[in-house]
Amino acid sequence: MYIKRSDGSGTVLPDKPICVISSASVVGNKEGEGPLAEYFDKIIEDERAGQDTFEHAESSFQKEAFAASMRKINMSADSLDCIFAGDLLSQCTPSSFNFKTAKTPFFGVFGACSTMAETLILASAYISAGAAKTAACVTSSHFCTAERQFRAPLEYGGLRPPYAQRTVTGSASVLLSDYDTAVGVRKIGKQSQKIASFTPGKIIDSGITDANNMGAAMAPAAFDTISAHLRNREISPSYYDLIITGDLGAVGAELLYTLMEKDFPGFRDRYNDCGLMIYDLKTQNVYSGGSGCGCSASVLGGYLLSKMRDGTLNRILFCATGALLSQISSSQGDTIPGICHAVEFSNY
């Protein structure tokens, strides 16, 4: 790998391909009623997924997504070298509990809603270093656990402002490997995906304190990372078929346009946001759109990689965004720092 840096964060380009060998996503009822329903591997109607608590249910969503990604390529647990996983909850328990019997080296990651991109970057570097041949990148979120964690238990019945977003109930697992392993696992051809570059993000704090307005808290971080990435790569937005943020929602996406359009004309034509795609905002009563680790992850593991496989998309910039708040930091009146990690996927 080598680093190109002309502005802000450095962009890293692997000199040997890091291959996507499998992906899967599993979502809840609400997401299964949305416009991307057909792209998810499984829709679990019961928000408890047959478990006794919502937290255990979130682990179950992860378990299903991970198992589906392994099953698709007949991969055995023995041949997986390591797992990178994280989620939104305190001490990332859905991830730890999901993998507590996995017998595979485990790296816990916390990047709030940017976690899928963070795990993809760390796993790519880990494989590129020769420290592993295969790695799983797994993340999840759940509407009911996130409400309890960040706002109030559902029973409280709190109302939310129209600029708030709804945490996606869902999980995705993306399996990466080095080139030789990928060739052994599946036919590597024109419509196989690789990670062509990535730009890890800095923390950007623009002073937002309203925990219902995470789109505004994260948009400046998305601007920082995406503009650094385009400058480092010396490309314009039209280089990509799609530049997609994680979960800026309607408010954050509009802010990002405003920030980007001066220096990067044509950005709007190539841009979308997972939080705006996973629900129908007109009919599904989800305020400003979807959010949560599971939002960008399930749109990537379901819709985006599927559209790359069928050739509709050939090159995308996946920019998962995270709001680094906690219930304690919000209660103490702190600002909400944001972060955005960008990962470029391309077909061969």
Added chain:
Amino acid sequence: MYIKRSDGSGTVLPDKPICVISSASVVGNKEGEGPLAEYFDKIIEDERAGQDTFEHAESSFQKEAFAASMRKINMSADSLDCIFAGDLLSQCTPSSFNFKTAKTPFFGVFGACSTMAETLILASAYISAGAAKTAACVTSSHFCTAERQFRAPLEYGGLRPPYAQRTVTGSASVLLSDYDTAVGVRKIGKQSQKIASFTPGKIIDSGITDANNMGAAMAPAAFDTISAHLRNREISPSYYDLIITGDLGAVGAELLYTLMEKDFPGFRDRYNDCGLMIYDLKTQNVYSGGSGCGCSASVLGGYLLSKMRDGTLNRILFCATGALLSQISSSQGDTIPGICHAVEFSNY
């Protein structure tokens, strides 16, 4: 890097050196009264560190440790490529808030009390991949924030059983680089430290549910990782001057002896635990010893690397241990899965 695997987790050996170019640790009052006091860079007497909340104080401890590590080698923020940081609190806010103005790519990591070893492994792989030349590994814990997070606010005055441990108030920062950068930064000689190998751990759940007995919850994970490491490296415990766990405390360390001594005779002679070293258990009223991310981190950044620099220690196996529980998982009656990541430091 390449992987050697004869048992359990694989052990990774860098083919180019990953160098320790600086380290620093900052601790609180109680730790400053302990037997390792002289090895810490700074002892902050005020547990609030002049801040309005304990959480902000924990960020301040991190800020001081990070700044001290950078100052020692006159390193500018511009020349640091990335930061790997984490802590015990929900959504790792002390780390995010510490680095929210850092302007350096940031990776949030959650490994509970194993976080320092996890950041060292991820940063080593990241540098080895060529994705960075320099990286900071930073972690912290604080007695008062951890009590509020995992048990009850201090004002509640809860009593604890004698097998419980005390969360260390402290932080450490370890700076790593590739060899060429290290040569530019400081004289690399016989008593410079490098990361010679590492073994990332699996999650091990042995069914412990008592959140006061984290030593017992983590000892089986330490056994799993250390025994895999020794088998993969085809060495006996005497290969190391010291094999040191993070925070098993008196109960966990005794359990680890019992698990290790059958297959690895001589283990007891080489073994110690950071949680037993940072306090004087006879006089300091700390129950079974220290715990927390800041425990193993400050003993590494202060005492251990200092003893390597003066040649008292030449080769150590640093095995930070983590208990992957949350207040919610404990309240829901869940078990406490453990994890242990091992990092081998050696002098040139």
